[in-house]
Amino acid sequence: MRAAVFHESGPAASVLQLTERRLPRVGAGEVRVRIVLSAVNPTDTGTRAGRGVPDGIDPPRVPNQDGTGVVDALGEGVGGLEPGDRVWVWDAAYRRADGTAQEYVTLPRHQVVRMNDDIPIEVGAALGIPALTAHRCLTVASDGPDRLAPGALAGRTVLVAGGAGAVGNAAIQLAKWAGATVLTTVSSKEKAELATAAGADAVIDYREEDVAARIRELSATGPQVIVEVSTGNLDLDLDVVAPGGNIAIYVAGKFSMPSFKAMLKNVSLDFVLTYTTTPEEKANAVAAVAEAVNAGAFRVGEDAGLPLHRFPLERIAEAHEAVENNAVGKVVIEVTTL
Numbered sequence: 001m002r003a004a005v006f007h008e009s010g011p012a013a014s015v016l017q018l019t020e021r022r023l024p025r026v027g028a029g030e031v032r033v034r035i036v037l038s039a040v041n042p043t044d045t046g047t048r049a050g051r052g053v054p055d056g057i058d059p060p061r062v063p064n065q066d067g068t069g070v071v072d073a074l075g076e077g078v079g080g081l082e083p084g085d086r087v088w089v090w091d092a093a094y095r096r097a098d099g100t101a102q103e104y105v106t107l108p109r110h111q112v113v114r115m116n117d118d119i120p121i122e123v124g125a126a127l128g129i130p131a132l133t134a135h136r137c138l139t140v141a142s143d144g145p146d147r148l149a150p151g152a153l154a155g156r157t158v159l160v161a162g163g164a165g166a167v168g169n170a171a172i173q174l175a176k177w178a179g180a181t182v183l184t185t186v187s188s189k190e191k192a193e194l195a196t197a198a199g200a201d202a203v204i205d206y207r208e209e210d211v212a213a214r215i216r217e218l219s220a221t222g223p224q225v226i227v228e229v230s231t232g233n234l235d236l237d238l239d240v241v242a243p244g245g246n247i248a249i250y251v252a253g254k255f256s257m258p259s260f261k262a263m264l265k266n267v268s269l270d271f272v273l274t275y276t277t278t279p280e281e282k283a284n285a286v287a288a289v290a291e292a293v294n295a296g297a298f299r300v301g302e303d304a305g306l307p308l309h310r311f312p313l314e315r316i317a318e319a320h321e322a323v324e325n326n327a328v329g330k331v332v333i334e335v336t337t338l
Contacts, residue, residue: 003102004316007060009050012320016048019311024098024106031112033087037125038100038333039066040323047093048320052206053275055095065093067100070181078109083250086115088124090132090286094275101316109291113286115295122308125332126166126300127289132274133250134170135226135285140270141246144225147284149291154179159215159223159240161185161233163195164332167250169306172198177297179335183218185211191328198305215240231255241267248272306330
């Protein structure tokens with residue numbers, strides 16, 4: 001089978017190589033998936049470049065955590081799946097040498113999630129890290145639900161910073177599915193159109209508008225939940241967050257904390273990394289995302305605010321570079337055909 005491999009860390013064009021490998025075996029409790037689309041996330045490019053999430057695994061490695069495809073073979077004791085089922089996978093390359101940038105990957109059963117047959121295969125490529133991160137950000141507050149479902153965020157206002165990004169898009173779609181009123185910030189008219197397509201109730205261009213004033217117009221209390229992409233926004237977040245609200249940050253960065261402002265509102269601040277959430281938190285996220293997907297509440301493509309950028313497996317280096325150059329939307333690699 002074809003696979004992309006890097007034997008050392010470095011620039012994508014220098015270290016990613018296409019090679020032939022043996023078909024992976026399937027052990028008890030495992031599922032072999034034929035990958036149709038492999039997704040590229042910033043943590044994937046970071047791992048390849050040598051600055052990713054530490055997981056104790058050295059090269060050679062097949063990159064990419066997320067992907068979607070069809071079940072090829074089942075190990076002993078595996079239930080709930082059949083060969084040919086459409087599935088999405090998560091954390092394929094975390095603490096493992098084999099990610100989704102190859103034609104077949106074998107994973108433990110719980111990392112392979114079935115999609116209904118009527119769900120476009122592209123949807124599965126947009127899940128994994130972005131959707132599971134968004135779920136955790138929306139549920140990390142101490143007074144929030146452990147698992148999203150229709151109505152779980154009813155009566156709450158959610159502010160999503162960076163609504164045109166992959167995590168921002170997922171947060172908008174999941175929060176709307178769970179019944180929240182969703183506000184979001186973007187940096188351009190084009191990104192505003194994407195965030196609107198994702199389903200946001202109000203979109204604020206922070207380069208053109210007074211964000212704090214606009215949020216106060218839209219929400220009497222301020223957002224109870226803020227999904228934050230930048231530590232540089234903390235002053236603004238603390239200005240607008242509701243008393244007792246929560247700010248969930250999913251991107252690393254150094255910052256100084258205006259603690260008294262946070263104390264006045266009894267605000268909680270949480271940091272989110274989906275790789276290291278607890279098994280229960282991860283299971284809740286996977287189950288909720290799967291439910292939303294199979295209910296048709298999670299969409300991809302331009303009309304869902306998440307344009308797809310496709311590359312064949314032979315051009316995986318370009319796909320990684322597109323993510324490093326901040327491509328707006330979802331970068332996917334076409335590994336096999338459906």
